[in-house]
Amino acid sequence: MAWSSGDPGRLNCQEVQACLAQMSDADLRRAERIADFLARGLGGLSGEDLLQEACVKLLSGERRFPRDVYPLKVLKSAMHSEASNARKTERASPVDARVPLPDDSADRRSPEVALLATEQFRALIATCSGDPDAELVVLAWADGLKGAEAQEATGLAGKTFDAARKRATRKLAGFEPAGAVP
Amino acid sequence: MNEKTDEDRVSKLLDSFFDELQAMPDSDVLAAESPQAVRTRAADRLARAVQEAGRRRMAAARIQAVHVNRAPVTPISVQEARDYIARVIEDRNYTLAARQLEEMPEAEVLRLYQQLRELEDDAGPAR
Numbered sequence: 001m002a003w004s005s006g007d008p009g010r011l012n013c014q015e016v017q018a019c020l021a022q023m024s025d026a027d028l029r030r031a032e033r034i035a036d037f038l039a040r041g042l043g044g045l046s047g048e049d050l051l052q053e054a055c056v057k058l059l060s061g062e063r064r065f066p067r068d069v070y071p072l073k074v075l076k077s078a079m080h081s082e083a084s085n086a087r088k089t090e091r092a093s094p095v096d097a098r099v100p101l102p103d104d105s106a107d108r109r110s111p112e113v114a115l116l117a118t119e120q121f122r123a124l125i126a127t128c129s130g131d132p133d134a135e136l137v138v139l140a141w142a143d144g145l146k147g148a149e150a151q152e153a154t155g156l157a158g159k160t161f162d163a164a165r166k167r168a169t170r171k172l173a174g175f176e177p178a179g180a181v182p
Numbered sequence: 183m184n185e186k187t188d189e190d191r192v193s194k195l196l197d198s199f200f201d202e203l204q205a206m207p208d209s210d211v212l213a214a215e216s217p218q219a220v221r222t223r224a225a226d227r228l229a230r231a232v233q234e235a236g237r238r239r240m241a242a243a244r245i246q247a248v249h250v251n252r253a254p255v256t257p258i259s260v261q262e263a264r265d266y267i268a269r270v271i272e273d274r275n276y277t278l279a280a281r282q283l284e285e286m287p288e289a290e291v292l293r294l295y296q297q298l299r300e301l302e303d304d305a306g307p308a309r
Binding site for chain 2: 013017020021023024025026028029030032033034037038048051052055056057059060061062072073076080084113114117118120121124138141142143144146150165166168169172173175
């Protein structure tokens with residue numbers, strides 16, 4: 001637990017609380033949508049759980065809240081770390097609790113982490129199933145492509161790409177049901 | 183490796199999703215939800231988080247207090263340390279000849295003093 005007066009680059013507890021309380025309604029909603037995005041495929045953990053835990057860690061000082069950084073971005077990073085930690089916690093549990101596994105073996109954990117990451121990725125892609133253009137956009141983004149590069153990778157024309165990009169965002173955000181036909 | 187690839191893909195997808203969500207007009211973000219409902223949920227969440235964070239900070243402070251109380255011992259002179267060690271040896275019937283204590287290097291005297299103080303703090307004060 002680390003509140004340090006020697007770190008002027010971070011907000012203190014009261015400042016974090018004020019910062020979170022002053023977020024706009026739209027940004028609060030965006031934070032919820034990002035939380036749900038990150039919770040997809042993570043069994044037993046809801047988006048609300050992720051968001052709540054991220055707030056607790058920022059307020060308690062367990063996680064640093066940098067000064068002059070957009071609060072939604074801080075929340076996104078904190079929730080991303082929480083989701084990653086949740087995967088690691090799940091991977092540390094033996095698949096069959098009756099079978100003891102060595103504590104020091106990293107190998108035993110990797111397949112489970114890989115499976116959870118794959119499940120999460122598939123769950124995200126599935127939000128666009130039934131909408132091939134939106135799925136292409138999501139796959140391009142997952143490859144790290146943005147803007148014109150992403151459009152080129154999808155092979156979609158300008159307006160078609162823009163429409164697919166907006167639908168993909170709305171589906172990933174849960175604003176449109178998965179599988180909806182454009 | 184598959185593990186890295188899919189974790190990496192999720193991270194990259196998150197980055198693009200975040201950018202697009204930020205660029206989306208507020209009115210679209212809030213289209214299907216009443217701002218009042220969002221605000222109420224956020225206020226409840228923040229209140230719970232403040233309470234839980236306080237509980238965790240308190241628990242951490244208690245743990246730290248135990249360490250702080252145990253660790254530092256008031257600095258004293260080598261002669262005072264020798265006198266203290268001699269008293270404890272006599273009280274507790276530890277085996278250490280007076281001559282050994284006299285010949286002990288100063289750093290060793292202070293180290294032994296520190297150890298004895300920690301032991302005495304656990305067992306109760308020496309005379």
